[in-house]
Amino acid sequence: MKQVFGMKSLVAVGIGASAAMWLSSKPNRVKAETVLREWKRKVKPTVFEKSEQLPIEKGGHPHPHDVEDNNMVSEGAMYSVQFYNEKIQ
Secondary structure: HHHHHHHHHHHHHHHHHHHHHHHHHHHHHHHHHHHHHHHHHHHHHHHHHHOOOOOOOOOOOOOOOOOOHHHHHHHHHHHHHHHHHHHHH
């Protein structure tokens, strides 16, 4: 186990040193920045698109005559108040 741990740490140090040497020159840093920006640009819109597709119809404004929804909201409010009171006492 000791030899495996030593080998893993040597590989990690080697990868870090080679990355530091590669990033020491200005053109390589610029290339790395552009690649990271492109990855961020490609990943970020997909995260927002998925969050916008959620089926939010009411969104915190329940209808006054929707008894079941109003009961659920009142029960949730009482739970948080009860939790707060227990924490204080």
